[in-house]
Amino acid sequence: MVKNWKSKLHEIIYEADTRAGKLFDVVLLVLILASVALVMLESVADFAGKYGTFLNISEWVITILFTFEYFARIICIRKPAQYIFSFYGIIDFLSTIPKYLSLFFVGSHSLVVLRALRLMRVFRILKLARFVGESNNLMRALKASRIKIGIFIMFVLILCTILGSIMYLVEGGIENSKFTSIPQSIYWAIVTLTTVGYGDMFPTTVIGQSIASIIMILGYGIIAVPTGIVTAQFATMEKDQLHLNTQSCPNCAAEGHRDGAEFCFDCGAVLNPEETN
Amino acid sequence: MVKNWKSKLHEIIYEADTRAGKLFDVVLLVLILASVALVMLESVADFAGKYGTFLNISEWVITILFTFEYFARIICIRKPAQYIFSFYGIIDFLSTIPKYLSLFFVGSHSLVVLRALRLMRVFRILKLARFVGESNNLMRALKASRIKIGIFIMFVLILCTILGSIMYLVEGGIENSKFTSIPQSIYWAIVTLTTVGYGDMFPTTVIGQSIASIIMILGYGIIAVPTGIVTAQFATMEKDQLHLNTQSCPNCAAEGHRDGAEFCFDCGAVLNPEETN
Amino acid sequence: MVKNWKSKLHEIIYEADTRAGKLFDVVLLVLILASVALVMLESVADFAGKYGTFLNISEWVITILFTFEYFARIICIRKPAQYIFSFYGIIDFLSTIPKYLSLFFVGSHSLVVLRALRLMRVFRILKLARFVGESNNLMRALKASRIKIGIFIMFVLILCTILGSIMYLVEGGIENSKFTSIPQSIYWAIVTLTTVGYGDMFPTTVIGQSIASIIMILGYGIIAVPTGIVTAQFATMEKDQLHLNTQSCPNCAAEGHRDGAEFCFDCGAVLNPEETN
Amino acid sequence: MVKNWKSKLHEIIYEADTRAGKLFDVVLLVLILASVALVMLESVADFAGKYGTFLNISEWVITILFTFEYFARIICIRKPAQYIFSFYGIIDFLSTIPKYLSLFFVGSHSLVVLRALRLMRVFRILKLARFVGESNNLMRALKASRIKIGIFIMFVLILCTILGSIMYLVEGGIENSKFTSIPQSIYWAIVTLTTVGYGDMFPTTVIGQSIASIIMILGYGIIAVPTGIVTAQFATMEKDQLHLNTQSCPNCAAEGHRDGAEFCFDCGAVLNPEETN
Secondary structure, three states: OHHHHHHHHHHHHHOOOOHHHHHHHHHHHHHHHHHHHHHHHHHOHHHHHHHHHHHHHHHHHHHHHHHHHHHHHHHHOOOHHHHHOOHHHHHHHHHHHHHHHHHHOOHHHHHHHHHHHHHHHHHHHHHHOOHHHHHHHHHHHHHHOHHHHHHHHHHHHHHHHHHHHHHHHHHOOOOOOOOOOHHHHHHHHHHHHOOOOOOOOOOOOHHHHHHHHHHHHHHHHHOHHHHHHHHHHHHHHOOOOOOEOOOEOOOOOOEOOEOOOOEOOOOOOEOOOOOOO | OHHHHHHHHHHHHHOOOOHHHHHHHHHHHHHHHHHHHHHHHHHOHHHHHHHHHHHHHHHHHHHHHHHHHHHHHHHOOOOHHHHHOOHHHHHHHHHHHHHHHHHHOOHHHHHHHHHHHHHHHHHHHHHHOOHHHHHHHHHHHHHHOHHHHHHHHHHHHHHHHHHHHHHHHHHOOOOOOOOOOHHHHHHHHHHHHOOOOOOOOOOOOHHHHHHHHHHHHHHHHHOHHHHHHHHHHHHHHOOOOOOEOOOEOOOOOOEOOEOOOOEOOOOOOEOOOOOOO | OHHHHHHHHHHHHHOOOOHHHHHHHHHHHHHHHHHHHHHHHHHOHHHHHHHHHHHHHHHHHHHHHHHHHHHHHHHOOOOHHHHHOOHHHHHHHHHHHHHHHHHHOOHHHHHHHHHHHHHHHHHHHHHHOOHHHHHHHHHHHHHHOHHHHHHHHHHHHHHHHHHHHHHHHHHOOOOOOOOOOHHHHHHHHHHHHOOOOOOOOOOOOHHHHHHHHHHHHHHHHHOHHHHHHHHHHHHHHOOOOOOEOOOEOOOOOOEOOEOOOOEOOOOOOEOOOOOOO | OHHHHHHHHHHHHHOOOOHHHHHHHHHHHHHHHHHHHHHHHHHOHHHHHHHHHHHHHHHHHHHHHHHHHHHHHHHHOOOHHHHHOOHHHHHHHHHHHHHHHHHHOOHHHHHHHHHHHHHHHHHHHHHHOOHHHHHHHHHHHHHHOHHHHHHHHHHHHHHHHHHHHHHHHHHOOOOOOOOOOHHHHHHHHHHHHOOOOOOOOOOOOHHHHHHHHHHHHHHHHHOHHHHHHHHHHHHHHOOOOOOEOOOEOOOOOOEOOEOOOOEOOOOOOEOOOOOOO
């Protein structure tokens, strides 16, 4: 029965409750890591010179495997558009297509680098282990404090714009100054406030150094704010934690179903029964 | 009735409960962002060369709009001095006047940079959204710990002065040393303690590097103090949070009225009735 | 009565409960700040050239005032040794003597820099304000977690020694390497682990950069430990706070007496009665 | 009785409850510190030139003492393999053998640097003091949050890979760019995200600097996550703390026995009775 065959493929690819599903995830993980390693090695001039042919062939093999996977994902889901235009669907597409494009357009090969984006799938594959509860907790704490964090980031950006502009006024006119424009000065303000401090730009006047000192101490103190937000969230969250499983709806691909759920919380379709292993 | 017309303008400009008030805030926000973008682009030499005339005209348009806004704010409030000498009143004035001054004084044009200060208005405009509760909470936590943070900053400054002075003793006499004076050495101590570390100055003697190591480990550990202060505050504050609305007193411009308040907590004047939308 | 006169002087100098005592502290604070500012300005070559005489005279005036204060402190206390060999007594001595020594020894003038140490007195003078409770709380939280922090610092030092030694093995042999010795490499490890990152030394080999990456991520994560220690301490401490006053024992100079205490907790001597103002 | 003699040696070497045991630990600590200091001094070219012979002899003395200790540890334990292949056993071996190897192989002397690893024994020796409870608590808090921290580190690494790859696309083609390969760019991303910021590589294009700004603000905010995890753990852990002693099982060398335990929790062997001092 066709439906049965598709539903089985769906279970293997989209879920991790069965043995075959777990194996598929592990193989996929290894392939992704290999593909990223290949792209890295190719970018190292010495290596690309010596092993160019080997790298090229390996990349084609992985590209073709990824292509199979991409079509398998489309075939076995009931509403393919739901996958194609999902976050991971777009990433899968972007990481597979550049190699084919490189056949027709010369410059496009460097886009293979985008394959690194597939590393994000690691977070979905992780679900197969006991990390589920822990990482869900992490995510929920961050989500709960996203408004406060958003306000904080906006505050940091506005602060850097103002401080950068003032710095441009102070240091901009000096001979050989690196503060050549306001955007450049804002970049410097961000480098300083976040305590990165490359040293490609630094103030040379007394007033400039005084303002820089204020920015540094500000940055040193302000870091307390996101930490405070997240920590307070963690502390209140530690008590209760939800248990979600690795099921994925065969109809709409929604995830995060509670243990024992029989219907998709999003579209109401029947979920595959969980295996008890 | 004149009073009625003014009170309506007040509601639009100073508050964000009505549709017109929200629209005004959004338009103002867009104008501020545009004005900052213009000033930034003008500071980039390439861009200013090509599009000088366009930039100049745009700036004049925005300056005139800001001038209208400034006078509207003065007219529609009962006690204009309260606005003119308020924090935002002074910033509004400082960000509008430099363009006019540039007609008479050649060098004063660069003060247009001060327009970046208007970005701070974003925090007031933010009030129109649900950010109110969240950002109030943030502010209250920081306010509650301001004495502790003040002591901490003073402690950091004194520490940097002492460590900078000692470093000047140790590294100051070395040939080609960058530690040319005590203020310079204090600047270095701040750069190091806050873990910014530009690399424009660094110790070269064994004793100097040993002292630098101590400063770094100190700075690495001391950062725990402001974080601890703010976090403890957040944790105790998480429980209860006040709900304030976006009303502003038509008489004295005081803000932060509780939901449903009918009189200003500061001067006792009658507040505009809240719209229920 | 001599005893009475001495006890009055003691109250002015060592305590801050009376009006005269507060005035003394404020004057002392101003003098200390002035003396530090003078030493700073003198170290700036430009300034010292122009205003050398003025700076020299001002320094002598302040040195003589500090000398008077030093002897007054010795005279009015019953057991002078207790002050002379106390922490602040030694600092007071060290910050007064270099100016006199400069009359006899040529090079000793630069020790005037040690005057910056007197800035620490600010923390004692602070006690005159409402900062008492807050800063006591701060201190108690740090004291309570000093063993944990000590273990942490030792752990960081050992980690840096091991990582620095390994880095010396890896990068030490490279041509033009800055990793010339193990102490130098340990210094680099501290600079990296604390996320200061001057850029005067950095790895150039692939293995070196990999180890550096591990150190950085370690340092980025390890900073959570002191923060966690101090924060947890603050959170548990927030609840109860002791109220101590600014009294100082006229016999042994012990401080930190509880409100209303009539006898010194350390030597049992009678304390000056608190004024009610 | 032979068994008695061995059990006594075991108590001295592996435990710290008796006076002899404590003395042994202190002597060992001093020897380890001396050996590390010797290796450090030898790496400083100036010093090694002048005192080469002295350093060489001292190192041989310490090496021989360490050799005795190594064999004593093997002899007095009932199952020597348990020690030889334990973490500390391997470190002890690695830090003793290079000096002997240097007699036969010329280049192997530099491996003496590995002796720094023995510094880790400090943490075991520490147990003799009251640090036990405190450091156990520290360790348990870190252990309890190790999954969350592991996920976080993996997240940071994946993020740096993706950001580094994108940066290579953006800055890689520029003339004289330091972003010569993807691994190099990933290294830069780690340097930036952890706010170390050496300044050996930095972006020069506008897009590159914009991406760098995003990475910095990300790094500045993300640091809140490990801090939040550890702090929340500390806070919940503060309440209860186990009391473990410094006993070590004479049979299998397991540690961390509760006060008053009479049998090893791991192999069931009888523990040496605790001395009451």
